[in-house]
Structures are given as C-alpha cells and as structure tokens.
Amino acid sequence: MKKVALLATALAMVTTGSAFAADLRVKALKAPPPPAFDPWDIAFGGAIMSDYIFRGVTQSNHKPSVSAYFEPRYNVTKDLQLYVGVAGESISFPNRAAAEIDVYGGIRPTFGAFAFDIGVWGYLYPGGTCYFGGTGFDNAGNFQGGDCAANALINGNVMKKDVSFFEVYGKMNYTVNDNWSFGINEFYSPNFLNTGAWGNYTSITGKWTAPSTTFGSSGVGMYVSGEFGRQWFGTSDSFYGVPAFPNGIKYADYNTWNIGVGFTYKVMTLDLRYSDTDLSKGDCNAFTSDFTATGTTNVTPINPTGVGSKWCGAAGIAKLSFDLTAMTNLK
Structure with missing residues (x-):
C-alpha cells in the first residue's frame, strides 16, 4: 500500500508539473496587445496626365497636365474621418490663369459597406486676365476694368479675370464585395x-x-471603372450675354461619361480612360470661351457667332499617379 501511495503521489506531481508547463507555454505565446490607436494620418500624391479632363471638358487645351495634393486626416473612430486638403493642377484657360488651386475639407463616415464623403471644395484660379469686347460691366453693375476691352480674344470669346468658385458635395460608395463597388455623387455651386x-x-x-x-x-x-454624369446650369450674368440674351445666357445642360482600365503596383497607378460628352461644338464654345475655337457654322441660340470648340468632345487620357499615406507607407 505504501508503494501504491508513493506511485500515486509521483504521478500527481508529474501531471501537475506537465499542466504547469503547458500553462507557461500558452502564456509565452499569448499575442501582444494591439498598438495604440493613432487618429492622425496624412495622404499625399501626384500625377502626370496626357489631358486634364473635368466632367468631360478639357482644362488643359488637350495638352499634358501635372497635379499634386496634400491631405491631413483625423480619424475620430475607425468609421469616422475628418479631413482637409490642398491640391493643384496645371491648366490652360482662355483668361490665362496660372493654375488651378483646390482647397477642400469634409467628413467621411462609414456604415458597414456604405462609405460617405460630405464636404466643400474651392476652385481657385490665380493670375487671370480679363477678356471682353463689350461694355465691361457684369450683371451686378461691377466694372470689369479697362483691361477687358484691351484684351479681346481673336475669336470674339470673353472670360472674366477671376473665375474662382466653390461647390458643396456629397458622395456615397457601396462595396458589394472584394470585386465590385458602386457610387453616386452630387455637387452644387451657386456660381459656377x-x-x-x-x-x-x-x-x-x-x-x-x-x-x-x-x-x-x-x-x-x-x-475597370466608369462614370455617367449630368451637368445642369442656370443663367449667366450679363458679362457673358449675347445680343439675343443681353442679360446673360442659359448654358446648355449636358451628359458626360467615361470608362477606363487601370493597373496598380504598390503606390503607383496607370489609368487609361476614354471620356466624352453630348455637348455640341457651339454650346461647348459658349460654355468654355475656348481661345482655340474656330469656324462660323456652329450657330446656336447662345452662340450666335458660330465659333466651335473641340474642348468638350471625345478624348483619351493616360494618367500615371502615385498615392501614399503616412500610416501605411511611411512607417
């Protein structure tokens, strides 16, 4: 009996020791605590493109353009982000503005598969010159300056010195799965x-x-991605008026669409895209004041001179860009 008791005691010690060793092993392999949540991040990037197209209309006279952006972000939670940003693009406008400078900010909440983006976007065009051949007054009675009449475009088009404006916007994107996503966008400006x-x-x-x-x-x-959009307009002030509509013209509403394929590698993206609109050359000229527009046959109610613009037609765009975030790419 004494031998049996000793054997039982020994087995108990071995079993207990084994369990203790197993416990030590589990504790040794326990995952470390997750890193502390850092709410701050910065996104930035740049691009070179064969043509800067904005809603189907070239902003660079169908010439190459470069762009860059810088966007600080604050993540309130993993599903709520606040952001501000500044961006710039090279352009070729009839008023010879130096560049497009964008200043923007907003909020990006996420609810499951739905991602929203709501904010304000300002488009600034410094360095412009006024081109005008009429009275030199806008609809508010503001004198546009003697430089307006002195700087007439050859084709008779006109453009203000400052064409800066802002939009409020809302976007919604729905992610179906790892392969498919769909979205809807809305932008409004009181003075486009x-x-x-x-x-x-x-x-x-x-x-x-x-x-x-x-x-x-x-x-x-x-x-592979695509977009179909529609742009609506109100009536301009008298600066852009024509004999039939001296107080301003009602710009033609239009549809625009684009489709393209993109290739990504690390932080780089190569996007190849086709873009087009249904604007006629005459209505395109009235809207853009294209300094390269020519001809006399593209007469519309708001474009009585018949000058036609190719700035709103079919275009192919190749764009090479890079995009980084400090939390992901610079750790």
Whole structure:
C-alpha cells in the first residue's frame, strides 16, 4: 500500500508539473496587445496626365497636365474621418490663369459597406486676365476694368479675370464585395466658374477590381471603372450675354461619361480612360470661351457667332499617379 501511495503521489506531481508547463507555454505565446490607436494620418500624391479632363471638358487645351495634393486626416473612430486638403493642377484657360488651386475639407463616415464623403471644395484660379469686347460691366453693375476691352480674344470669346468658385458635395460608395463597388455623387455651386450661373452635377459610378491572383505573385492589380454624369446650369450674368440674351445666357445642360482600365503596383497607378460628352461644338464654345475655337457654322441660340470648340468632345487620357499615406507607407 505504501508503494501504491508513493506511485500515486509521483504521478500527481508529474501531471501537475506537465499542466504547469503547458500553462507557461500558452502564456509565452499569448499575442501582444494591439498598438495604440493613432487618429492622425496624412495622404499625399501626384500625377502626370496626357489631358486634364473635368466632367468631360478639357482644362488643359488637350495638352499634358501635372497635379499634386496634400491631405491631413483625423480619424475620430475607425468609421469616422475628418479631413482637409490642398491640391493643384496645371491648366490652360482662355483668361490665362496660372493654375488651378483646390482647397477642400469634409467628413467621411462609414456604415458597414456604405462609405460617405460630405464636404466643400474651392476652385481657385490665380493670375487671370480679363477678356471682353463689350461694355465691361457684369450683371451686378461691377466694372470689369479697362483691361477687358484691351484684351479681346481673336475669336470674339470673353472670360472674366477671376473665375474662382466653390461647390458643396456629397458622395456615397457601396462595396458589394472584394470585386465590385458602386457610387453616386452630387455637387452644387451657386456660381459656377464665377459666371453668375448655378451649377449642379450628379453622377453614378461603377468599379470592378480584378482578383489579387490575376497576375500571379507579381503584385500588379487591375480594375475597370466608369462614370455617367449630368451637368445642369442656370443663367449667366450679363458679362457673358449675347445680343439675343443681353442679360446673360442659359448654358446648355449636358451628359458626360467615361470608362477606363487601370493597373496598380504598390503606390503607383496607370489609368487609361476614354471620356466624352453630348455637348455640341457651339454650346461647348459658349460654355468654355475656348481661345482655340474656330469656324462660323456652329450657330446656336447662345452662340450666335458660330465659333466651335473641340474642348468638350471625345478624348483619351493616360494618367500615371502615385498615392501614399503616412500610416501605411511611411512607417
């Protein structure tokens, strides 16, 4: 009996020791605590493109353009982000503005598969010169300056010195799965391009992202995306008036669409896209004041001179860009 008791005691000690060792092993392999939540982040990037197209209309006279942006972000929670930003693009406007400078800010809440973006976007165009051939007064009775009449465009088009404006916007994106997502966008300005006319733009978007295994282990990704939008306008002030409408012209509303394919590698993206609108050359000229517009056959009620612009027609765009965030790429 004494031997049996000793054997039982020994087995108990071995069993207890084994359990204790197992406990030590589990504790040793326990995952470390998650890193502290850092709410601050910064996104920045740049691009070079063969043509700067904005809602179907070239902003660079169908010439190459460069752009860059800087966007500080504050994540209130993982599903709520506040942001401000500044961006710049090279342009070619009839008033010879030096560049487009964008200043913007907003909020990005996320609810499951739904991501929203609500904010205000300011478009600034410094360095412009007034081009005008009429009285030199706008609809508010403000004198545009003697430089207006002195700087007439050859084709008779006109443009104010300052065409800066702002828009309020709301965007919604729905992610179906890893491959499909769809969105809807809404932008409104009470004074589009400082013409005196309000502007409203609505569009729908779609994107298909290829499976990560499409190009093997190369790290190359691919997507196909498209957008269909409609731009509505009000009536300009008298600066842009014509004999039939001396107090201002009602700009033609138009549809625009684009479709393209993109390839990604790390922080780089190559996007190849086709863009077009249904604006006629005459109505395009009335809207853009294109300094390259020519001809006399593109007569419309708001474009009585018949000068026609190619700035709103079909265009192909190649864009190479890079995008980084401090929390992801610079750690």
